[in-house]
Amino acid sequence: MANVGIVIVSHSEKVAEGAADMVRQMVGDAVPLAFTGGNSEGGLGTDVGRIMEAIDRAWSDAGVAVLVDLGGAETNTEMAIEMIDETKQQRIVICNAPIVEGAVIAATEASGGSPLDIVKQTAEELSPQ
Amino acid sequence: MNAPPLSKTSPVTGSALLTNAVGLHARPSVKLTQLAKTFSSVISVATDAAGPWIDAKSPVKIMRVKAPKGTTLYFEASGDDAADAIVALVDLVERRFDEADGDDHG
Amino acid sequence: MVMDVALKKALIEDCAKVITAHADELTSLDQAIGDGDHGVNMKRGFESLLADADALAARPLPDMLKAIGTQLVMKVGGASGPLYGTLFLSLAKEIGEAPNTENARAAFASAIEAVKARGKSEVGQKTMLDVLAPVLAAWDNRAGLAAHLSETARQAADATIPMKAIRGRASFLGDRSIGHMDPGARSSSLLIATIAKHFGA
Numbered sequence: 090m091a092n093v094g095i096v097i098v099s100h101s102e103k104v105a106e107g108a109a110d111m112v113r114q115m116v117g118d119a120v121p122l123a124f125t126g127g128n129s130e131g132g133l134g135t136d137v138g139r140i141m142e143a144i145d146r147a148w149s150d151a152g153v154a155v156l157v158d159l160g161g162a163e164t165n166t167e168m169a170i171e172m173i174d175e176t177k178q179q180r181i182v183i184c185n186a187p188i189v190e191g192a193v194i195a196a197t198e199a200s201g202g203s204p205l206d207i208v209k210q211t212a213e214e215l216s217p218q
Numbered sequence: 219m220n221a222p223p224l225s226k227t228s229p230v231t232g233s234a235l236l237t238n239a240v241g242l243h244a245r246p247s248v249k250l251t252q253l254a255k256t257f258s259s260v261i262s263v264a265t266d267a268a269g270p271w272i273d274a275k276s277p278v279k280i281m282r283v284k285a286p287k288g289t290t291l292y293f294e295a296s297g298d299d300a301a302d303a304i305v306a307l308v309d310l311v312e313r314r315f316d317e318a319d320g321d322d323h324g
Numbered sequence: 325m326v327m328d329v330a331l332k333k334a335l336i337e338d339c340a341k342v343i344t345a346h347a348d349e350l351t352s353l354d355q356a357i358g359d360g361d362h363g364v365n366m367k368r369g370f371e372s373l374l375a376d377a378d379a380l381a382a383r384p385l386p387d388m389l390k391a392i393g394t395q396l397v398m399k400v401g402g403a404s405g406p407l408y409g410t411l412f413l414s415l416a417k418e419i420g421e422a423p424n425t426e427n428a429r430a431a432f433a434s435a436i437e438a439v440k441a442r443g444k445s446e447v448g449q450k451t452m453l454d455v456l457a458p459v460l461a462a463w464d465n466r467a468g469l470a471a472h473l474s475e476t477a478r479q480a481a482d483a484t485i486p487m488k489a490i491r492g493r494a495s496f497l498g499d500r501s502i503g504h505m506d507p508g509a510r511s512s513s514l515l516i517a518t519i520a521k522h523f524g525a
Contacts, residue, residue, distance in 0.1 A: 134401065
């Protein structure tokens, strides 16, 4: 079974790219990883179409865990998930965790072959209960 | 602390001194949990032989240990591959997590 | 009633026209309390609908609404794209091919719930919901319903002026959001008035 994929969705492309760099350097190449940040005009924001593409790039049959930053990123990610093929929808989760730490931790968990619910649960251990 | 009853699956233990500059910080923590996850045994880590013991496969818990250079890490593993796990984990610490030591606080 | 292709096309064209004609106004409302992109974003989205009007109008009503919702999500962007997109995608699911006024009302009611869930917001927080919910509440069996709903939408948009924003970027302004009409409420009332015209308002 393939490892769970990780997607990073930030309002800022630089934040998203930087978080992805940290995942690659700290965790390695064992997990599918994609990021997106900024709106279609290159400003701060998130874009549903780009989020869908990022989920597609990081797609794994084991599912995809998405890390988001501020409110709109979550709203647009929820929207993107709803617009993706229904057979894939239940294999995509948004982790309630800080974006950078959450991405590293989720990827670490995923790199050991853990299933999607465990990847999400581990990332969410970071958040105050 | 009472000694646990002896059984044929009594845990394998080991220890190693943290000698890399940053200790058990983020990147070494990731490497440690990643390596631990490659074994089926239940593996715990502690900074004291008496515990408390922490799940070596939990990246969040291991990162919270924040053990500095000079700390001794104690390992305990139970399961079919426990001995291999302890050897590999002790080796990882003694290899300084394959980190290039410097001023890098990652 | 089955909506014929000509009516569907006219609805798309007129909605696009009214948004385009009011794009500057929506932008200035959004500059007062938001990030100033509502007019431009909505115009971009509705222009893309206009460009596709023939193909969209040729589809059965639920398919047309679904395509409109998808296109608005993709082209409007910002916070409004997903919210308007959700409204149309939800209408598409519920409305059926030949809705009567009761079917349309029920579909509108579930679309409002979908928008609330998407925006994690409620009525009274100075958003488009403060137009949509009063319109639903005013939707009864009276003669001249379209004109009644159109007027309700206009008044409801005006009623957002004294409200304090609690959701969205406007909420960062706190009390300073008071005194400006919500741009999403304005665009909703414009669209409702435009659609109502084709149903006798």
